[in-house]
Amino acid sequence: MAVASKKIPAPDRVAVKTALLSVSDKSGIVELARALAQKSVRLLSTGGTHKTLSEAGLDVTDVSEITGFPEIMDGRVKTLHPKVHGGLLSIRDDAEHQAAMEAHGISGIDLAVINLYPFEEVRAKGEDYPTTVENIDIGGPAMIRAAAKNHAYVTVITDPADYAALTDELSATGETSFAFRRAMAAKAYARTAAYDTAISGWFAEVLDMPMPKNRTIGGTLSEELRYGENPHQKAGFYLTGEQRPGVATAKLLQGKQLSYNNINDTDAAFELVAEFQIGLPACAIIKHANPCGVATAESLVEAYRRALACDSTSAFGGILAFNSELDEATAEEAVKLFTEVIIAPAVSEAAKAVIARKPNLRLLVTGALPDPRTPGLTAKTVAGGLLVQTRDNGMVEDLDLKVVTKRAPSEQELADMKFAFKVAKHVKSNAVVYAKDGQTVGIGAGQMSRVDSARIAAIKAEDAAKALGLEKPMTIGSAVASEAFLPFADGLLSAIAAGATSVIQPGGSMRDAEVIAAADEAGVAMVFTGMRHFRH
Known part of the structure; x- marks a missing residue:
């Protein structure tokens, strides 16, 4: 049964006479406390915050003096007390509440400045189990939620970035407005929700429960974007705290703000190029979340040239991703093409100078490559629901490839098969x-019929050959990969017609025998991976 309200209207302006300050992140707290003291606000505090403020020469009362109970159990218990929560939760205009406060010696708390134990940071560092558990804040979220619920009378601040807004609010009369208190309450509940999401997500990882009964996904707004996929859509970029090298953790060295589509495409590009962790330099060129060219070579500049050769028309306005330090020679080639974003684990000073000639070109440096094998979660919304799955971290190197044709692939064909299957993923x-x-x-890419995908790829190869002045398309003698099984022989026959001599696919179709027979008849080598890589 819902709890009934007494329908007492909230006042617009409320004077701040007593403030409770209890923060883990102490940046700016001394300055804020001084500003409050200048307004004759009584300061209450706890533990480390009390020590910091006292050492700064501020007159601050320890909460234990209010509760009459000492801080115990290594600080686990200090604010969980009626004199604290009563002070935060009391409705000032309710006679029964006021009577209870007088009967129990409870004083009102008008301002709560609280931030939480750094659980997310501790989790990201991979601290041991006991340390991580110890950094789960209990008293902080309880006080935040209490103050936020009573925002009709209490102002709650959970982010040091809001200290300036608070002091501006108090500057004239020492009061806060209902609009400000409500906005801060909304932010407070979002903060505790994200905090609990991080904790529950950590437990799910520790207990190896990728699909727990209740799943929440939290994030912190990194930036509000100009718009979403289209100008009429609102959008924002939220950080989940996952320490995976990529667009979310990258440093923007130059260029305009990333757009929604830039972020989506850059993530796709960097995740693809990260498949090539060891060995040769690699480049991936992405357009609308699909690769239009991927290559490895002895040098990064040659890898770029080879990736561009696959489909130089589609590469216009795309994303360039590299698996090693961007050097001057590669940068010189890259700036010849209109490109939205370049992302790499590192960038040389000479390359930075080259890219600087294109001030609108976004240049991102990540410091490292993401590990394709690392588990994780991906999510997307549907009407009324959230689809969550584990990241596709399957690697062709880890698979037991099965030769199913009479002819086994050559060493070069096998290498090309693996390369093609990595990209097809x-x-x-x-x-x-x-x-x-x-x-x-x-x-x-992205066709309803696999035959059409094979044909379109072949047509693009013919167009690329003409652009490069080649007599024949480079699909002659190539390996072809399908990310899912070939349901009929027609897709295989289209690939053979384009010049492919070897095929890699998951297998598992009811007509595998028919497809294998067609490959044998054409003298084509084919291997099954046993793993599918659908991507929608």
Whole structure:
């Protein structure tokens, strides 16, 4: 049964006479306390915050003096007391509440400045289990929620970034407005929700429960974006706290603000190029979350040239991702193309100078590559629900590849197969990828028919050959990858017609035998991976 309200209207302006300050992040707290003291606000505090304020010469009362009970159990118990929560929760205009306060010696608390134990930071550092548990704040969230519930009378501040707004609010009369108190209450509940989300997410990881009964996903607004996928859509970029190298953790060295589409495409590009962790330099060029060219080479600049050769038309206005330090030679080539974003784990000083000639070009540096094998979660919304799954961290190197045709692939064909399958994992389904000598030579993405994906990739390869002045498309002698099984032989036959001599696919179709027979008839080598990489 819902709790009934007494319908007491909230006052607009409320004077701040007593403030409770209890913070883990002490940045700016001394300055705020001084500003409050200048307004003759009585200061209450706890533990480390009390020590910090006292050492700064401020007149501050320890909460234990108010409660008549000492801080115990290593600070676990200090504010969980009726004299604290009564002071935060009492309705000042309710006679029964006022009588209870007088009967029990409870004084009102008008302002609560509280931030929480750094659980998210401790979790991100990978501290041991006991340390992480000890950094789960209890008293802080309880006080925040109490103060936020009673925002009709109490102002709650949970973010040091709001200290200036608070002092501005108090500057004239020492009062806060209802609009300000309500806005801060909303922010407070969002903060405790995100905090609890981090804790529950950590427990799910520790207990190996990727799909617990209740799943929440929290984030902190990094920046409000100009718009979403289209100008009529609102958008913001929220950080979840996952310490995975990528667009969320990258440093923007130059360029305009990233757009919604930039962020989405840059993430796709960097996750793809990170598949090539060890060995040769690699480049991936992404447009609308699909690769239009991927390549490895002995040098980064050559990898870029080879990736661009796959589909230089689609690369216009795309995203460039590199798996190693961006050097001057590569930067010189990259700025010849209109590009939205360049992302790399590192950038040389000479390369920075080259990119600086294009001031609107966004340049991101991440410091490292994400590990494709690292588990994690992905999520997307549907009407009335949230689809959550574990990250696709399958790697072709870890699979037991099964040769199913009479002819086994050559060593070069096998290398090209693996390369093509890595790329196909990052292409929207249905996906067909042709590769040769560590370079994509044709990509077909997102078609309803796998045959159409194979044909489109072949057409793009023919167009690329014309652009490069080649007599024949580079799909001649290539390996072809399908991210899901070939349901019929027609997709295979289209790939063979384009010149592919080897095929890699998951297998598992009811017509596998028919597809294998067609490959044998054409003298094509084919392997099954046993793993699908749908991407929608």
